[in-house]
Amino acid sequence: MREGCVPWPEKLAGVYRERGYWTDELLGGLPEDAVAAGEARTALVTRDGSLTYAGLDAAADRMAAGLRARGLTAGDAVVVQLPNTAELVVVCLALFRTGVLPVFALPAHRAVEIEHLVRTSEAVAYICPDVTPGCDHREVARQVQARTEGLAHVLVSGDPGPYTALSEVDAAPEPAADRAPLDPEDVALFLLSGGTSGPPKLIPRTHADYTYQLRASARLCGVGAESRYLAALPVGHNFALGCPGVLGTLRQGGTVVLAPAPTPDVCFPLVEKAGVTVSSLVPPLVPLWLDAVEWSDSDLSSLRLLQVGGARLDPATAARVSPALGCTLQQVYGMAEGLLNFTRVDDPPEIVHHTQGRPLSPGDEIRVTREDGSPAADGEEGELLTRGPYTLRGYYRAPERNRTHFTDDGFFATGDLVTRDPAGNFAVVGRINDVINRGGEKVPAQEVEEHLLHDPRVQSAALIPLPDPHWGELTCACVQPRDAADPPELRSLQNMLREKGLAAYKLPDRLEILPQLPLTAVGKIDKKKLKSLLTPAEPPEERP
Numbered sequence: 001m002r003e004g005c006v007p008w009p010e011k012l013a014g015v016y017r018e019r020g021y022w023t024d025e026l027l028g029g030l031p032e033d034a035v036a037a038g039e040a041r042t043a044l045v046t047r048d049g050s051l052t053y054a055g056l057d058a059a060a061d062r063m064a065a066g067l068r069a070r071g072l073t074a075g076d077a078v079v080v081q082l083p084n085t086a087e088l089v090v091v092c093l094a095l096f097r098t099g100v101l102p103v104f105a106l107p108a109h110r111a112v113e114i115e116h117l118v119r120t121s122e123a124v125a126y127i128c129p130d131v132t133p134g135c136d137h138r139e140v141a142r143q144v145q146a147r148t149e150g151l152a153h154v155l156v157s158g159d160p161g162p163y164t165a166l167s168e169v170d171a172a173p174e175p176a177a178d179r180a181p182l183d184p185e186d187v188a189l190f191l192l193s194g195g196t197s198g199p200p201k202l203i204p205r206t207h208a209d210y211t212y213q214l215r216a217s218a219r220l221c222g223v224g225a226e227s228r229y230l231a232a233l234p235v236g237h238n239f240a241l242g243c244p245g246v247l248g249t250l251r252q253g254g255t256v257v258l259a260p261a262p263t264p265d266v267c268f269p270l271v272e273k274a275g276v277t278v279s280s281l282v283p284p285l286v287p288l289w290l291d292a293v294e295w296s297d298s299d300l301s302s303l304r305l306l307q308v309g310g311a312r313l314d315p316a317t318a319a320r321v322s323p324a325l326g327c328t329l330q331q332v333y334g335m336a337e338g339l340l341n342f343t344r345v346d347d348p349p350e351i352v353h354h355t356q357g358r359p360l361s362p363g364d365e366i367r368v369t370r371e372d373g374s375p376a377a378d379g380e381e382g383e384l385l386t387r388g389p390y391t392l393r394g395y396y397r398a399p400e401r402n403r404t405h406f407t408d409d410g411f412f413a414t415g416d417l418v419t420r421d422p423a424g425n426f427a428v429v430g431r432i433n434d435v436i437n438r439g440g441e442k443v444p445a446q447e448v449e450e451h452l453l454h455d456p457r458v459q460s461a462a463l464i465p466l467p468d469p470h471w472g473e474l475t476c477a478c479v480q481p482r483d484a485a486d487p488p489e490l491r492s493l494q495n496m497l498r499e500k501g502l503a504a505y506k507l508p509d510r511l512e513i514l515p516q517l518p519l520t521a522v523g524k525i526d527k528k529k530l531k532s533l534l535t536p537a538e539p540p541e542e543r544p
Protein backbone atom coordinates (compact mmCIF):
# COMPACT_ATOMS: atom_id res chain seq x y z
CA MET A 1 0.00 0.00 0.00
CA ARG A 2 1.09 3.59 -0.62
CA GLU A 3 3.51 5.09 1.92
CA GLY A 4 1.62 7.02 4.60
CA CYS A 5 -1.38 4.64 4.50
CA VAL A 6 -2.15 2.00 7.11
CA PRO A 7 -2.85 -1.40 5.54
CA TRP A 8 -5.32 -3.96 6.88
CA PRO A 9 -3.52 -6.80 8.69
CA GLU A 10 -2.87 -9.65 6.27
CA LYS A 11 -5.00 -12.09 8.27
CA LEU A 12 -8.08 -9.87 8.09
CA ALA A 13 -7.41 -9.06 4.43
CA GLY A 14 -7.41 -12.82 3.80
CA VAL A 15 -10.81 -13.11 5.46
CA TYR A 16 -12.19 -10.26 3.34
CA ARG A 17 -10.93 -11.95 0.17
CA GLU A 18 -12.20 -15.35 1.24
CA ARG A 19 -15.66 -14.03 1.94
CA GLY A 20 -15.72 -12.33 -1.44
CA TYR A 21 -15.84 -8.77 -0.09
CA TRP A 22 -12.57 -7.98 -1.80
CA THR A 23 -12.14 -9.00 -5.41
CA ASP A 24 -9.79 -8.02 -8.22
CA GLU A 25 -12.24 -5.48 -9.53
CA LEU A 26 -10.80 -2.01 -10.16
CA LEU A 27 -12.61 1.31 -10.06
CA GLY A 28 -13.07 2.99 -13.42
CA GLY A 29 -14.47 0.01 -15.28
CA LEU A 30 -17.88 -0.01 -16.96
CA PRO A 31 -20.08 -3.05 -17.70
CA GLU A 32 -18.97 -4.53 -21.02
CA ASP A 33 -22.50 -5.20 -22.24
CA ALA A 34 -23.50 -1.59 -21.63
CA VAL A 35 -20.47 -0.29 -23.55
CA ALA A 36 -21.12 -2.76 -26.38
CA ALA A 37 -24.76 -1.70 -26.64
CA GLY A 38 -23.77 1.58 -28.32
CA GLU A 39 -26.66 4.03 -28.71
CA ALA A 40 -28.97 1.75 -26.79
CA ARG A 41 -27.53 2.44 -23.33
CA THR A 42 -27.38 5.84 -21.68
CA ALA A 43 -24.77 6.36 -18.96
CA LEU A 44 -25.20 10.06 -18.21
CA VAL A 45 -27.98 12.61 -18.52
CA THR A 46 -27.44 16.31 -17.90
CA ARG A 47 -29.69 19.33 -18.43
CA ASP A 48 -28.08 19.80 -21.84
CA GLY A 49 -27.81 16.30 -23.22
CA SER A 50 -26.73 12.75 -22.60
CA LEU A 51 -23.82 10.37 -23.10
CA THR A 52 -23.92 6.66 -23.90
CA TYR A 53 -21.82 4.06 -22.13
CA ALA A 54 -19.78 3.72 -25.31
CA GLY A 55 -19.25 7.49 -25.41
CA LEU A 56 -18.31 7.67 -21.72
CA ASP A 57 -15.91 4.75 -22.05
CA ALA A 58 -14.17 6.30 -25.06
CA ALA A 59 -13.99 9.75 -23.43
CA ALA A 60 -12.46 8.26 -20.26
CA ASP A 61 -9.86 6.36 -22.29
CA ARG A 62 -8.91 9.46 -24.26
CA MET A 63 -8.58 11.58 -21.14
CA ALA A 64 -6.55 8.83 -19.43
CA ALA A 65 -4.17 8.83 -22.40
CA GLY A 66 -4.07 12.64 -22.29
CA LEU A 67 -3.14 12.57 -18.60
CA ARG A 68 -0.33 10.10 -19.27
CA ALA A 69 0.88 12.21 -22.19
CA ARG A 70 1.19 15.15 -19.78
CA GLY A 71 3.37 13.08 -17.48
CA LEU A 72 0.87 12.02 -14.83
CA THR A 73 1.49 8.49 -13.63
CA ALA A 74 0.02 5.94 -11.26
CA GLY A 75 0.43 7.06 -7.66
CA ASP A 76 0.32 10.81 -8.39
CA ALA A 77 -2.38 12.72 -6.54
CA VAL A 78 -4.70 15.28 -8.11
CA VAL A 79 -7.12 17.61 -6.32
CA VAL A 80 -10.46 17.47 -8.13
CA GLN A 81 -13.07 20.19 -7.59
CA LEU A 82 -15.67 20.13 -10.33
CA PRO A 83 -19.41 20.68 -10.22
CA ASN A 84 -21.79 17.84 -11.12
CA THR A 85 -21.05 17.63 -14.84
CA ALA A 86 -20.41 14.83 -17.32
CA GLU A 87 -16.81 16.05 -17.40
CA LEU A 88 -16.42 15.22 -13.70
CA VAL A 89 -17.49 11.64 -14.33
CA VAL A 90 -15.07 11.34 -17.26
CA VAL A 91 -12.28 12.74 -15.02
CA CYS A 92 -13.05 10.20 -12.28
CA LEU A 93 -12.94 7.24 -14.63
CA ALA A 94 -9.82 8.52 -16.39
CA LEU A 95 -7.99 8.98 -13.08
CA PHE A 96 -9.01 5.55 -11.79
CA ARG A 97 -7.89 3.96 -15.07
CA THR A 98 -4.45 5.58 -14.88
CA GLY A 99 -4.02 4.91 -11.16
CA VAL A 100 -3.78 8.65 -10.52
CA LEU A 101 -5.47 9.37 -7.19
CA PRO A 102 -8.25 11.95 -7.05
CA VAL A 103 -8.52 13.94 -3.82
CA PHE A 104 -12.14 15.03 -3.84
CA ALA A 105 -12.54 18.63 -2.67
CA LEU A 106 -16.03 19.99 -2.02
CA PRO A 107 -17.46 22.70 -4.29
CA ALA A 108 -17.50 25.17 -1.39
CA HIS A 109 -13.81 24.79 -0.64
CA ARG A 110 -11.62 27.82 -1.21
CA ALA A 111 -7.89 28.60 -1.16
CA VAL A 112 -7.36 27.60 2.49
CA GLU A 113 -8.81 24.12 2.02
CA ILE A 114 -7.37 23.55 -1.47
CA GLU A 115 -3.91 24.54 -0.26
CA HIS A 116 -4.21 22.12 2.65
CA LEU A 117 -5.25 19.29 0.32
CA VAL A 118 -2.49 20.03 -2.18
CA ARG A 119 0.11 20.07 0.59
CA THR A 120 -1.07 16.93 2.36
CA SER A 121 -1.42 14.86 -0.79
CA GLU A 122 1.55 16.46 -2.59
CA ALA A 123 -0.83 16.88 -5.51
CA VAL A 124 0.71 17.49 -8.93
CA ALA A 125 -2.51 18.85 -10.42
CA TYR A 126 -5.67 20.79 -9.53
CA ILE A 127 -8.69 20.16 -11.74
CA CYS A 128 -11.28 22.90 -11.35
CA PRO A 129 -13.99 24.89 -13.14
CA ASP A 130 -13.19 28.38 -14.42
CA VAL A 131 -15.71 30.19 -12.25
CA THR A 132 -18.54 29.24 -9.94
CA PRO A 133 -20.83 31.78 -8.25
CA GLY A 134 -18.60 34.03 -6.14
CA CYS A 135 -15.34 32.26 -6.99
CA ASP A 136 -12.75 32.36 -9.75
CA HIS A 137 -11.02 29.02 -9.34
CA ARG A 138 -8.10 30.12 -11.50
CA GLU A 139 -7.39 32.72 -8.81
CA VAL A 140 -7.57 29.97 -6.17
CA ALA A 141 -5.09 28.00 -8.30
CA ARG A 142 -2.78 31.01 -8.54
CA GLN A 143 -2.75 31.52 -4.77
CA VAL A 144 -2.22 27.84 -4.05
CA GLN A 145 0.55 27.54 -6.63
CA ALA A 146 2.29 30.55 -5.10
CA ARG A 147 2.19 29.01 -1.63
CA THR A 148 3.05 25.39 -2.44
CA GLU A 149 5.55 23.47 -4.50
CA GLY A 150 4.91 20.73 -6.97
CA LEU A 151 1.49 21.74 -8.30
CA ALA A 152 2.64 21.42 -11.90
CA HIS A 153 -0.73 21.32 -13.66
CA VAL A 154 -3.90 23.37 -13.38
CA LEU A 155 -6.56 21.86 -15.64
CA VAL A 156 -9.61 24.05 -16.07
CA SER A 157 -13.08 23.14 -17.23
CA GLY A 158 -14.19 26.12 -19.35
CA ASP A 159 -12.03 29.20 -19.98
CA PRO A 160 -8.55 28.21 -18.76
CA GLY A 161 -7.07 31.72 -18.48
CA PRO A 162 -3.29 31.20 -18.11
CA TYR A 163 -3.74 27.45 -17.47
CA THR A 164 -4.64 24.38 -19.54
CA ALA A 165 -8.15 23.61 -20.74
CA LEU A 166 -9.34 20.23 -19.50
CA SER A 167 -10.68 19.60 -23.01
CA GLU A 168 -7.08 19.58 -24.23
CA VAL A 169 -6.23 16.65 -22.01
CA ASP A 170 -6.96 14.30 -24.84
CA ALA A 171 -4.93 11.72 -26.75
CA ALA A 172 -5.42 8.51 -28.66
CA PRO A 173 -5.64 5.66 -26.16
CA GLU A 174 -2.70 3.29 -26.11
CA PRO A 175 -3.35 -0.47 -26.09
CA ALA A 176 -4.31 -1.77 -22.64
CA ALA A 177 -1.48 -4.32 -22.79
CA ASP A 178 1.09 -1.50 -22.71
CA ARG A 179 -0.12 -0.21 -19.35
CA ALA A 180 1.25 -1.30 -15.99
CA PRO A 181 -1.39 -3.25 -14.08
CA LEU A 182 -2.90 -1.67 -10.96
CA ASP A 183 -3.11 -3.44 -7.61
CA PRO A 184 -6.76 -3.74 -6.49
CA GLU A 185 -5.67 -3.49 -2.87
CA ASP A 186 -3.84 -0.22 -3.37
CA VAL A 187 -5.31 3.25 -2.83
CA ALA A 188 -7.59 4.49 -5.63
CA LEU A 189 -8.92 7.75 -4.20
CA PHE A 190 -8.84 10.05 -1.21
CA LEU A 191 -12.02 11.21 0.49
CA LEU A 192 -12.09 13.98 3.08
CA SER A 193 -12.99 13.47 6.67
CA GLY A 194 -15.89 15.55 7.90
CA GLY A 195 -15.68 14.14 11.38
CA THR A 196 -12.33 15.37 12.69
CA SER A 197 -11.89 18.65 14.46
CA GLY A 198 -8.96 20.25 12.59
CA PRO A 199 -8.61 20.73 8.82
CA PRO A 200 -9.91 17.75 6.82
CA LYS A 201 -7.90 14.53 7.02
CA LEU A 202 -7.36 12.42 3.92
CA ILE A 203 -9.02 9.03 3.85
CA PRO A 204 -7.36 6.48 1.58
CA ARG A 205 -9.89 4.22 -0.12
CA THR A 206 -8.68 1.23 -2.13
CA HIS A 207 -10.11 -0.24 -5.33
CA ALA A 208 -11.08 -3.38 -3.42
CA ASP A 209 -12.75 -1.64 -0.48
CA TYR A 210 -14.61 0.94 -2.55
CA THR A 211 -15.82 -1.47 -5.25
CA TYR A 212 -17.14 -3.63 -2.41
CA GLN A 213 -18.99 -0.64 -0.98
CA LEU A 214 -20.49 0.08 -4.42
CA ARG A 215 -21.54 -3.51 -5.01
CA ALA A 216 -23.01 -4.05 -1.55
CA SER A 217 -24.89 -0.75 -1.41
CA ALA A 218 -26.30 -1.21 -4.93
CA ARG A 219 -27.59 -4.63 -3.87
CA LEU A 220 -29.07 -3.29 -0.62
CA CYS A 221 -30.81 -0.43 -2.44
CA GLY A 222 -31.94 -2.52 -5.40
CA VAL A 223 -29.98 -0.39 -7.87
CA GLY A 224 -29.52 -2.15 -11.22
CA ALA A 225 -29.43 -1.59 -14.97
CA GLU A 226 -32.97 -0.15 -14.92
CA SER A 227 -32.15 2.41 -12.21
CA ARG A 228 -31.72 6.09 -12.84
CA TYR A 229 -29.82 7.84 -10.05
CA LEU A 230 -30.11 11.60 -9.64
CA ALA A 231 -26.87 13.12 -8.31
CA ALA A 232 -28.26 16.17 -6.54
CA LEU A 233 -25.52 16.48 -3.87
CA PRO A 234 -21.90 17.14 -4.86
CA VAL A 235 -20.47 14.03 -6.52
CA GLY A 236 -17.12 14.43 -4.74
CA HIS A 237 -18.83 13.53 -1.45
CA ASN A 238 -19.03 9.86 -0.53
CA PHE A 239 -22.84 9.89 -0.31
CA ALA A 240 -23.43 10.85 -3.96
CA LEU A 241 -20.25 9.19 -5.19
CA GLY A 242 -20.59 5.69 -3.86
CA CYS A 243 -23.54 4.76 -1.61
CA PRO A 244 -24.25 3.45 -4.32
CA GLY A 245 -24.42 6.89 -5.96
CA VAL A 246 -22.81 7.72 -9.27
CA LEU A 247 -20.13 5.03 -9.33
CA GLY A 248 -22.43 2.31 -7.98
CA THR A 249 -25.11 3.09 -10.56
CA LEU A 250 -22.63 3.08 -13.45
CA ARG A 251 -21.16 -0.18 -12.21
CA GLN A 252 -24.63 -1.72 -12.50
CA GLY A 253 -25.22 -0.33 -15.99
CA GLY A 254 -27.87 2.15 -14.81
CA THR A 255 -28.20 5.80 -15.77
CA VAL A 256 -26.77 8.73 -13.80
CA VAL A 257 -28.57 12.05 -13.98
CA LEU A 258 -26.43 15.03 -12.98
CA ALA A 259 -28.06 18.01 -11.30
CA PRO A 260 -26.08 21.27 -11.10
CA ALA A 261 -27.90 22.13 -7.83
CA PRO A 262 -29.98 20.13 -5.34
CA THR A 263 -32.97 22.49 -5.29
CA PRO A 264 -36.42 21.35 -6.47
CA ASP A 265 -36.57 23.88 -9.33
CA VAL A 266 -33.48 22.22 -10.83
CA CYS A 267 -34.07 18.61 -9.76
CA PHE A 268 -37.80 18.10 -10.32
CA PRO A 269 -37.71 18.72 -14.11
CA LEU A 270 -34.72 16.34 -14.30
CA VAL A 271 -36.63 13.66 -12.38
CA GLU A 272 -39.43 13.91 -14.94
CA LYS A 273 -37.17 14.21 -17.99
CA ALA A 274 -34.99 11.22 -17.13
CA GLY A 275 -37.46 9.10 -15.14
CA VAL A 276 -35.27 9.22 -12.04
CA THR A 277 -35.84 6.28 -9.68
CA VAL A 278 -33.46 7.06 -6.81
CA SER A 279 -31.71 10.07 -5.30
CA SER A 280 -30.01 11.20 -2.11
CA LEU A 281 -30.33 14.38 -0.07
CA VAL A 282 -29.09 15.97 3.15
CA PRO A 283 -31.82 16.81 5.71
CA PRO A 284 -32.14 20.59 5.12
CA LEU A 285 -33.16 19.91 1.51
CA VAL A 286 -35.97 17.54 2.43
CA PRO A 287 -38.54 20.16 3.56
CA LEU A 288 -37.75 22.19 0.42
CA TRP A 289 -38.53 19.19 -1.75
CA LEU A 290 -41.66 18.32 0.24
CA ASP A 291 -43.01 21.86 0.06
CA ALA A 292 -42.20 22.15 -3.65
CA VAL A 293 -44.38 19.13 -4.47
CA GLU A 294 -47.32 21.42 -3.67
CA TRP A 295 -46.59 23.88 -6.48
CA SER A 296 -44.47 21.94 -8.93
CA ASP A 297 -46.12 20.47 -12.02
CA SER A 298 -43.24 18.02 -12.64
CA ASP A 299 -44.20 14.36 -12.71
CA LEU A 300 -42.23 12.65 -9.92
CA SER A 301 -43.99 9.29 -10.16
CA SER A 302 -40.83 7.45 -11.31
CA LEU A 303 -39.14 8.11 -7.96
CA ARG A 304 -38.88 4.89 -5.95
CA LEU A 305 -36.32 5.59 -3.24
CA LEU A 306 -35.10 8.74 -1.51
CA GLN A 307 -31.98 8.37 0.60
CA VAL A 308 -31.45 10.97 3.33
CA GLY A 309 -28.29 11.24 5.39
CA GLY A 310 -25.32 13.30 6.46
CA ALA A 311 -27.02 14.79 9.51
CA ARG A 312 -29.97 14.10 11.77
CA LEU A 313 -33.34 13.96 10.02
CA ASP A 314 -36.14 14.85 12.35
CA PRO A 315 -38.82 12.14 12.62
CA ALA A 316 -41.71 14.47 11.74
CA THR A 317 -40.06 15.42 8.43
CA ALA A 318 -39.17 11.77 7.83
CA ALA A 319 -42.83 10.83 8.17
CA ARG A 320 -43.83 13.32 5.46
CA VAL A 321 -41.53 11.88 2.77
CA SER A 322 -43.45 8.85 1.52
CA PRO A 323 -46.92 10.44 1.46
CA ALA A 324 -45.67 13.57 -0.33
CA LEU A 325 -43.23 12.04 -2.81
CA GLY A 326 -44.81 8.62 -3.25
CA CYS A 327 -41.49 6.84 -2.68
CA THR A 328 -39.70 4.93 0.04
CA LEU A 329 -37.51 6.86 2.48
CA GLN A 330 -34.15 5.39 3.40
CA GLN A 331 -32.07 6.93 6.16
CA VAL A 332 -28.34 6.64 5.57
CA TYR A 333 -25.87 7.17 8.36
CA GLY A 334 -22.49 7.09 6.75
CA MET A 335 -19.02 8.50 6.90
CA ALA A 336 -16.25 9.02 4.39
CA GLU A 337 -14.09 6.82 6.62
CA GLY A 338 -16.15 3.80 5.60
CA LEU A 339 -18.99 2.33 7.67
CA LEU A 340 -22.42 2.84 6.10
CA ASN A 341 -25.72 2.20 7.82
CA PHE A 342 -29.01 2.05 5.99
CA THR A 343 -32.61 1.53 6.93
CA ARG A 344 -33.89 -1.26 4.66
CA VAL A 345 -36.57 -0.68 2.04
CA ASP A 346 -38.91 -3.14 3.80
CA ASP A 347 -38.37 -1.79 7.34
CA PRO A 348 -41.53 -0.65 9.14
CA PRO A 349 -42.14 3.12 9.37
CA GLU A 350 -41.13 3.41 13.03
CA ILE A 351 -37.65 2.15 12.14
CA VAL A 352 -37.35 4.29 9.01
CA HIS A 353 -38.58 7.45 10.76
CA HIS A 354 -36.70 7.09 14.04
CA THR A 355 -33.41 5.34 13.30
CA GLN A 356 -30.45 5.80 11.01
CA GLY A 357 -30.37 2.14 10.07
CA ARG A 358 -27.90 -0.70 10.54
CA PRO A 359 -24.59 -1.68 8.96
CA LEU A 360 -24.30 -2.47 5.27
CA SER A 361 -22.05 -5.50 5.57
CA PRO A 362 -21.96 -8.66 7.67
CA GLY A 363 -18.21 -7.87 7.80
CA ASP A 364 -18.83 -4.61 9.71
CA GLU A 365 -17.76 -5.14 13.31
CA ILE A 366 -19.36 -2.75 15.80
CA ARG A 367 -18.69 -1.68 19.37
CA VAL A 368 -20.73 0.86 21.28
CA THR A 369 -18.76 1.92 24.32
CA ARG A 370 -19.28 3.99 27.44
CA GLU A 371 -16.85 6.72 28.42
CA ASP A 372 -14.78 4.18 30.41
CA GLY A 373 -14.53 1.90 27.39
CA SER A 374 -16.93 -0.76 28.67
CA PRO A 375 -19.69 -1.94 26.32
CA ALA A 376 -22.95 0.03 26.41
CA ALA A 377 -26.21 -1.90 26.70
CA ASP A 378 -28.92 -1.76 24.03
CA GLY A 379 -30.59 1.63 24.22
CA GLU A 380 -27.74 3.13 26.23
CA GLU A 381 -25.76 6.00 24.74
CA GLY A 382 -22.17 5.28 23.77
CA GLU A 383 -19.51 5.99 21.18
CA LEU A 384 -19.62 3.95 17.99
CA LEU A 385 -16.41 2.15 17.07
CA THR A 386 -16.09 0.04 13.97
CA ARG A 387 -13.81 -1.95 11.74
CA GLY A 388 -14.60 -3.74 8.52
CA PRO A 389 -13.87 -4.44 4.88
CA TYR A 390 -14.44 -0.86 3.71
CA THR A 391 -13.48 1.13 6.82
CA LEU A 392 -10.07 2.77 6.90
CA ARG A 393 -7.31 1.62 9.24
CA GLY A 394 -5.70 5.04 9.46
CA TYR A 395 -5.84 8.55 8.03
CA TYR A 396 -3.21 9.39 5.42
CA ARG A 397 0.08 10.59 6.94
CA ALA A 398 -1.49 11.26 10.32
CA PRO A 399 0.26 8.99 12.85
CA GLU A 400 -0.72 11.11 15.84
CA ARG A 401 -4.37 11.33 14.92
CA ASN A 402 -4.31 7.61 14.21
CA ARG A 403 -3.05 6.86 17.71
CA THR A 404 -6.06 8.60 19.24
CA HIS A 405 -8.75 7.60 16.72
CA PHE A 406 -8.02 3.88 16.42
CA THR A 407 -7.88 1.15 19.04
CA ASP A 408 -4.94 -1.25 19.20
CA ASP A 409 -7.00 -3.84 17.36
CA GLY A 410 -7.85 -1.43 14.55
CA PHE A 411 -11.33 -0.19 15.44
CA PHE A 412 -12.01 3.35 14.22
CA ALA A 413 -13.50 5.60 16.92
CA THR A 414 -16.13 7.55 14.99
CA GLY A 415 -16.72 10.25 17.61
CA ASP A 416 -20.45 9.69 17.12
CA LEU A 417 -22.68 9.09 20.13
CA VAL A 418 -25.33 6.55 19.28
CA THR A 419 -27.87 4.22 20.81
CA ARG A 420 -28.46 0.79 19.34
CA ASP A 421 -31.74 -1.11 19.44
CA PRO A 422 -31.89 -4.91 19.81
CA ALA A 423 -32.22 -5.29 16.00
CA GLY A 424 -28.95 -3.40 15.55
CA ASN A 425 -30.40 -0.11 14.30
CA PHE A 426 -28.57 3.03 15.38
CA ALA A 427 -29.92 6.39 16.40
CA VAL A 428 -27.28 9.12 16.24
CA VAL A 429 -27.70 11.26 19.34
CA GLY A 430 -24.60 13.47 19.36
CA ARG A 431 -20.88 13.80 18.83
CA ILE A 432 -17.79 13.61 21.00
CA ASN A 433 -15.52 15.41 18.56
CA ASP A 434 -15.64 19.14 18.24
CA VAL A 435 -17.38 19.18 14.87
CA ILE A 436 -20.55 21.11 14.14
CA ASN A 437 -22.88 19.39 11.67
CA ARG A 438 -24.49 22.23 9.75
CA GLY A 439 -27.13 20.35 7.79
CA GLY A 440 -24.61 17.73 6.63
CA GLU A 441 -21.70 20.11 6.10
CA LYS A 442 -19.15 19.51 8.81
CA VAL A 443 -17.56 22.56 10.43
CA PRO A 444 -14.38 21.80 12.40
CA ALA A 445 -14.63 24.18 15.36
CA GLN A 446 -10.92 24.33 16.12
CA GLU A 447 -9.96 25.34 12.58
CA VAL A 448 -12.42 28.26 12.60
CA GLU A 449 -11.36 29.33 16.10
CA GLU A 450 -7.72 29.55 15.03
CA HIS A 451 -8.68 31.82 12.15
CA LEU A 452 -10.88 34.01 14.41
CA LEU A 453 -7.89 34.71 16.64
CA HIS A 454 -6.27 36.53 13.75
CA ASP A 455 -8.62 39.46 14.31
CA PRO A 456 -6.75 41.85 16.64
CA ARG A 457 -9.99 42.62 18.49
CA VAL A 458 -10.44 38.96 19.48
CA GLN A 459 -8.90 37.89 22.79
CA SER A 460 -10.26 34.36 22.78
CA ALA A 461 -12.86 32.53 20.72
CA ALA A 462 -14.94 29.37 20.76
CA LEU A 463 -17.22 28.07 18.04
CA ILE A 464 -20.26 26.21 19.35
CA PRO A 465 -23.38 24.72 17.76
CA LEU A 466 -26.79 26.34 18.18
CA PRO A 467 -29.84 24.15 17.59
CA ASP A 468 -31.78 25.20 14.51
CA PRO A 469 -34.99 23.73 13.10
CA HIS A 470 -33.81 23.93 9.48
CA TRP A 471 -30.08 23.25 9.63
CA GLY A 472 -30.05 21.03 12.69
CA GLU A 473 -27.11 23.05 13.96
CA LEU A 474 -25.85 26.53 13.19
CA THR A 475 -22.50 27.91 14.25
CA CYS A 476 -22.06 30.57 16.91
CA ALA A 477 -18.74 32.28 17.52
CA CYS A 478 -18.38 33.19 21.20
CA VAL A 479 -15.80 35.92 21.48
CA GLN A 480 -14.13 37.61 24.37
CA PRO A 481 -12.92 40.96 22.99
CA ARG A 482 -9.57 42.47 23.88
CA ASP A 483 -11.30 45.77 24.53
CA ALA A 484 -14.89 45.64 25.75
CA ALA A 485 -15.49 49.04 24.17
CA ASP A 486 -14.42 47.83 20.71
CA PRO A 487 -15.78 44.33 20.06
CA PRO A 488 -15.68 42.81 16.54
CA GLU A 489 -18.92 42.58 14.53
CA LEU A 490 -20.17 39.41 12.88
CA ARG A 491 -19.95 40.86 9.38
CA SER A 492 -16.31 41.89 9.73
CA LEU A 493 -15.32 38.48 11.14
CA GLN A 494 -17.13 36.75 8.27
CA ASN A 495 -15.37 38.99 5.76
CA MET A 496 -11.98 38.31 7.31
CA LEU A 497 -12.51 34.55 7.11
CA ARG A 498 -13.81 34.79 3.55
CA GLU A 499 -10.80 36.88 2.51
CA LYS A 500 -8.48 34.34 4.07
CA GLY A 501 -10.02 31.85 1.65
CA LEU A 502 -12.16 29.76 3.99
CA ALA A 503 -15.19 27.87 2.62
CA ALA A 504 -18.41 29.84 3.12
CA TYR A 505 -20.15 27.14 5.18
CA LYS A 506 -17.46 27.56 7.87
CA LEU A 507 -18.22 31.28 8.43
CA PRO A 508 -19.99 31.72 11.79
CA ASP A 509 -23.74 32.25 11.54
CA ARG A 510 -23.98 34.12 14.85
CA LEU A 511 -21.72 36.08 17.15
CA GLU A 512 -21.96 36.35 20.92
CA ILE A 513 -19.71 38.80 22.71
CA LEU A 514 -18.96 37.81 26.29
CA PRO A 515 -16.82 39.71 28.81
CA GLN A 516 -15.16 36.42 29.74
CA LEU A 517 -15.40 32.90 28.27
CA PRO A 518 -16.04 30.28 30.97
CA LEU A 519 -13.05 28.02 31.64
CA THR A 520 -12.74 24.45 32.87
CA ALA A 521 -10.66 23.48 35.88
CA VAL A 522 -7.64 22.94 33.63
CA GLY A 523 -8.10 26.33 31.99
CA LYS A 524 -9.61 25.27 28.65
CA ILE A 525 -12.67 27.04 27.30
CA ASP A 526 -15.69 25.31 28.81
CA LYS A 527 -17.89 24.72 25.76
CA LYS A 528 -20.50 22.78 27.72
CA LYS A 529 -21.03 25.78 29.97
CA LEU A 530 -21.09 28.10 26.96
CA LYS A 531 -23.73 26.00 25.25
CA SER A 532 -25.90 25.96 28.36
CA LEU A 533 -25.52 29.73 28.71
CA LEU A 534 -26.67 30.31 25.13
CA THR A 535 -29.25 27.58 24.66
CA PRO A 536 -31.89 26.97 27.31
CA ALA A 537 -32.42 23.25 28.02
CA GLU A 538 -35.14 21.72 25.85
CA PRO A 539 -37.60 19.09 27.01
CA PRO A 540 -36.64 15.64 25.64
CA GLU A 541 -38.32 14.70 22.36
CA GLU A 542 -41.25 12.34 22.65
CA ARG A 543 -41.57 9.20 20.60
CA PRO A 544 -45.09 8.19 19.62
Ligand code: OOB
Binds near residue numbers: 193308313416437442
Ligand atom coordinates in the same frame (compact mmCIF):
# COMPACT_ATOMS: atom_id res chain seq x y z
C1 OOB B 1 -21.52 11.61 5.54
O1 OOB B 1 -20.16 11.52 5.60
P1 OOB B 1 -19.19 12.60 6.28
O2 OOB B 1 -17.87 11.94 6.28
O3 OOB B 1 -19.35 13.92 5.63
O4 OOB B 1 -19.70 12.80 7.78
C2 OOB B 1 -19.80 11.73 8.66
C3 OOB B 1 -20.50 12.16 9.93
C4 OOB B 1 -20.86 10.99 10.83
O5 OOB B 1 -19.77 10.59 11.60
C5 OOB B 1 -22.01 11.59 11.63
O6 OOB B 1 -21.51 12.41 12.63
C6 OOB B 1 -22.73 12.45 10.62
O7 OOB B 1 -21.75 12.77 9.63
N1 OOB B 1 -23.85 11.75 9.96
C7 OOB B 1 -25.09 11.64 10.48
C8 OOB B 1 -25.85 10.92 9.52
N2 OOB B 1 -25.04 10.63 8.46
C9 OOB B 1 -23.83 11.15 8.77
N3 OOB B 1 -25.63 12.07 11.63
C10 OOB B 1 -26.95 11.80 11.83
N4 OOB B 1 -27.72 11.11 10.96
C11 OOB B 1 -27.22 10.66 9.79
N5 OOB B 1 -28.01 9.98 8.92
O8 OOB B 1 -22.15 12.49 6.07
C12 OOB B 1 -22.19 10.52 4.75
C13 OOB B 1 -21.42 9.62 4.03
C14 OOB B 1 -22.05 8.62 3.30
C15 OOB B 1 -23.42 8.53 3.30
C16 OOB B 1 -24.18 9.43 4.01
C17 OOB B 1 -23.57 10.43 4.75
